[in-house]
Amino acid sequence: MEAAVPLRILAADYMAGEDGAAERHEYLDGQVRAMAGESKTHNRIGLNAWQAVVSRLQGGPCAAYASGLRVHIAAANRYYYPDVVVTCDPRDLAPDAPTNYVNHPSIVVEVLSNSTESIDRGEKLHHYKQLPTLQTYLLVDQHWRHVETYRRGEGRLWLYESFEGGETFLLACVGVEIAVDALYAGTEVGTEPLPPTAPH
Numbered sequence: 001m002e003a004a005v006p007l008r009i010l011a012a013d014y015m016a017g018e019d020g021a022a023e024r025h026e027y028l029d030g031q032v033r034a035m036a037g038e039s040k041t042h043n044r045i046g047l048n049a050w051q052a053v054v055s056r057l058q059g060g061p062c063a064a065y066a067s068g069l070r071v072h073i074a075a076a077n078r079y080y081y082p083d084v085v086v087t088c089d090p091r092d093l094a095p096d097a098p099t100n101y102v103n104h105p106s107i108v109v110e111v112l113s114n115s116t117e118s119i120d121r122g123e124k125l126h127h128y129k130q131l132p133t134l135q136t137y138l139l140v141d142q143h144w145r146h147v148e149t150y151r152r153g154e155g156r157l158w159l160y161e162s163f164e165g166g167e168t169f170l171l172a173c174v175g176v177e178i179a180v181d182a183l184y185a186g187t188e189v190g191t192e193p194l195p196p197t198a199p200h
Contacts, residue, residue: 011077019100026070027079035081036115038067041142041187045111046083048183049140053086053107056176062088062106070101071108075130083140084109086174089133104133106173111140125150129158135173140183144193147180165191 008030018025024035038046046067054064064086070079079101089104091097108128110120120139128137129150137150145165151172153159163169168179 011079014079015100024068024081026081027077029077036113038113039142041189042083042111042113044186045140045142045183045189046109048185049109049111049138049178050084052178052182053084053171053174053176057086057174060174061090061093062086062174063093065102071105071128071131072098072101072103073127073130074103076127078127080124080127082108083111084138086171087133088174105131106133107136107138107171108134109138109140111142113142136171138171141193142189145180145184145189145191146193147183 009027009032010030011027014025014027014032018027025032026035050064050066057064064084067081067083069085070081071085072079084107085102085105086107087093087102087104088106089102092102092104110116110124112120125137128134135152139148139150141147147163147169149161149163149169151159151161161169163180165181165184168177170177
């Protein structure tokens with residue numbers, strides 16, 4: 001007996017169905033993946049990250065968006081929903097640019113969840129690196145005050161750094177310095193790594 005072949009969905013059909021849908025889905029080259037729900041901590045960290053960036057971009061050539069905006073990776077035929085995305089590219093900011101996704105991000109931020117951490121570290125990191133404009137990929141832990149950055153270097157080199165509570169890190173591509181602790185304002189996340197207690 002032959003195995004069933006999953007039906008492939010065209011990107012245009014995905015876009016038409018996703019806009020206005022009750023639940024969000026990511027598009028993976030013909031397949032769709034439902035987005036997991038967020039904890040309050042996850043949501044607050046994402047909002048803090050957005051606020052930390054957007055407050056310093058006012059009046060500049062870049063724009064920061066929160067979790068409802070997709071990133072299109074044309075080379076991989078994918079649409080992802082990061083927690084925060086920053087674009088400085090005029091093609092994304094022009095009046096006739098798409099309103100529900102960006103093609104040319106400079107910074108992508110993902111808040112790690114139990115159910116998605118392996119995807120954020122593996123699949124998404126691999127595909128985000130294919131974006132020529134991407135300068136920084138930021139991973140923010142929600143179980144302790146820990147931030148990891150992948151920053152584009154020369155050629156195909158990506159530079160990895162990690163930061164903990166009490167430290168600051170620089171988003172050099174937009175000239176923004178952020179305190180790690182600022183990302184955790186309003187949460188009970190501590191400075192010591194703790195095992196996750198429940199999937200979220």
